[in-house]
Amino acid sequence: MYNGDIMALRCPIVSVLGHVDHGKTSLLDRIRTTRVTTREAGGITQHIGASEIPIGTIKKVSKDLLNIFKADLSIPGILVIDTPGHEAFTSLRKRGGALADIAILVVDINEGFKPQTIEAINILKQCKTPFVVAANKLDKISGWNSINGPFITNFNEQKQHPNALTEFEIKLYENVIAPLNELGFEADVFSRVKDTTKTINVIPVSAMTGEGIPDLLIIIAGLAQKFLEQKLGLNVEGYAKGTVLEIKEEKGLGKTIDAIIYDGIAKAGDYIVIGNPDGVITSKVKALLKPKALDEMMDPRDKFKPSKQIVAATGVKISAPDLDMVIAGSPLRIVSKSEIESAKEEIVQEIEDFEITLDDEGIIIKADTMGSLEALATELRKKNVKIKKAEVGEINKKDVIEATSYAMSNPYNGAIIAFNTKVLNDAKVEIEKNDVKLFEDKIIYKLVEDYEDWIKEMEEALK
Numbered sequence: 001m002y003n004g005d006i007m008a009l010r011c012p013i014v015s016v017l018g019h020v021d022h023g024k025t026s027l028l029d030r031i032r033t034t035r036v037t038t039r040e041a042g043g044i045t046q047h048i049g050a051s052e053i054p055i056g057t058i059k060k061v062s063k064d065l066l067n068i069f070k071a072d073l074s075i076p077g078i079l080v081i082d083t084p085g086h087e088a089f090t091s092l093r094k095r096g097g098a099l100a101d102i103a104i105l106v107v108d109i110n111e112g113f114k115p116q117t118i119e120a121i122n123i124l125k126q127c128k129t130p131f132v133v134a135a136n137k138l139d140k141i142s143g144w145n146s147i148n149g150p151f152i153t154n155f156n157e158q159k160q161h162p163n164a165l166t167e168f169e170i171k172l173y174e175n176v177i178a179p180l181n182e183l184g185f186e187a188d189v190f191s192r193v194k195d196t197t198k199t200i201n202v203i204p205v206s207a208m209t210g211e212g213i214p215d216l217l218i219i220i221a222g223l224a225q226k227f228l229e230q231k232l233g234l235n236v237e238g239y240a241k242g243t244v245l246e247i248k249e250e251k252g253l254g255k256t257i258d259a260i261i262y263d264g265i266a267k268a269g270d271y272i273v274i275g276n277p278d279g280v281i282t283s284k285v286k287a288l289l290k291p292k293a294l295d296e297m298m299d300p301r302d303k304f305k306p307s308k309q310i311v312a313a314t315g316v317k318i319s320a321p322d323l324d325m326v327i328a329g330s331p332l333r334i335v336s337k338s339e340i341e342s343a344k345e346e347i348v349q350e351i352e353d354f355e356i357t358l359d360d361e362g363i364i365i366k367a368d369t370m371g372s373l374e375a376l377a378t379e380l381r382k383k384n385v386k387i388k389k390a391e392v393g394e395i396n397k398k399d400v401i402e403a404t405s406y407a408m409s410n411p412y413n414g415a416i417i418a419f420n421t422k423v424l425n426d427a428k429v430e431i432e433k434n435d436v437k438l439f440e441d442k443i444i445y446k447l448v449e450d451y452e453d454w455i456k457e458m459e460e461a462l463k
């Protein structure tokens with residue numbers, strides 16, 4: 001049973017987004033290897049699907065920068081989701097928005113904004129997720145002098161004299177700050193943080209050399225602390241609430257769920273309630289598992305250790321029977337027996353939030369998770385695209401047969417849009433035989449664009 005007296009602050013959950021190859025994975029790796037080389041070394045705590053950087057570690061690595069913040073940092077640390085990209089971000093949802101409290105948008109300072117950068121910003125705007133921009137690959141700028149640091153003290157002044165600008169300053173302005181301004185954000189390098197909610201902090205970093213990483217960490221901690229002060233709920237309260245990250249088969253355990261718990265406390269022996277498009281799944285928790293540290297591993301196959309209790313925010317592997325129908329991105333609760341019914345009600349409501357209103361006629365859309373399906377539907381709705389069927393899952397033969405029949409009444413409806421999901425072989429065979437157009441991609445923006453191009457082509461052809 002949950003002990004109501006415990007009222008701890010939880011770690012803010014942080015997600016990394018950005019265009020392909022701009023350095024999301026490298027940046028995450030760099031953050032995950034943040035170490036303090038003192039005797040009382042603070043390290044990183046590995047969770048399932050996430051890494052926790054304790055506030056002590058952040059304070060130590062960022063000690064020169066601490067004076068930027070007048071406020072004390074009382075959060076326990078930050079929890080960074082290990083899977084980068086907007087697919088993970090959109091899958092990890094909770095009622096009323098994104099699971100991540102804060103996002104890091106990675107932009108290659110040499111390349112600037114790309115389609116996925118803009119797509120990520122749209123998703124962040126939609127979810128009202130505050131973010132910082134990591135202007136990455138600083139080391140690639142010729143003549144970059146790390147001794148002077150990535151601080152620009154009089155940028156606006158220098159802008160009046162273009163000849164005095166360094167290559168770094170020009171790139172930062174043209175590739176990062178100006179595009180952010182165009183999208184309606186006030187943006188600034190962090191040394192001149194303004195206290196307006198629309199100001200985006202831009203932090204020049206190099207995932208390769210590690211430069212700027214302490215700055216990035218302390219800015220995120222500061223941003224999270226600001227939320228705390230605005231009482232935006234970083235308290236740990238009640239039973240565990242979370243989202244399914246992945247379903248994984250584990251040797252000796254069978255099907256397990258990797259989940260991120262964003263609120264509350266769970267105990268081994270509690271019950272698990274999970275939402276599914278077809279209903280609610282209830283099961284009894286066999287074990288709440290955490291990864292073993294390397295020195296605890298007697299046998300490399302023996303990777304997990306059970307916990308009696310887990311506290312948000314955390315990543316956990318859950319072993320329980322009857323998990324076959326669980327899908328990624330589903331809402332989840334871990335509750336005592338007496339709380340099962342109220343948790344079920346809560347989950348049903350949450351699933352309803354995800355439901356997409358369908359049109360009498362239109363196309364078929366499919367995606368890997370409920371969150372990504374909703375994100376795809378939202379983008380298509382903006383372009384007035386009608387949707388007849390929206391489902392989580394792979395493209396199968398039935399989908400193609402249905403699309404074929406939709407096309408008969410209106411050729412524009414003979415399309416299937418597949419976001420981040422597989423097309424089964426029998427569906428491929430069926431597509432060959434029929435007049436159905438399939439759009440497949442991992443980028444929503446690209447799918448919408450390709451669909452619009454196809455419509456234009458059809459209009460030309462039908463003239």
Ligand code: GDP
Pocket residue numbers: 018019020021022023024025026027084136137138139140205206207208209
């Ligand atoms: P992702 O697709 O956004 O996850 O990007 P990756 O992290 O895989 O990085 C793409 C490429 O850029 C890789 O070859 C990295 O080694 C390289 N890269 C990432 N960060 C940096 C950086 O700070 N400096 C330099 N020079 N290269 C980087």
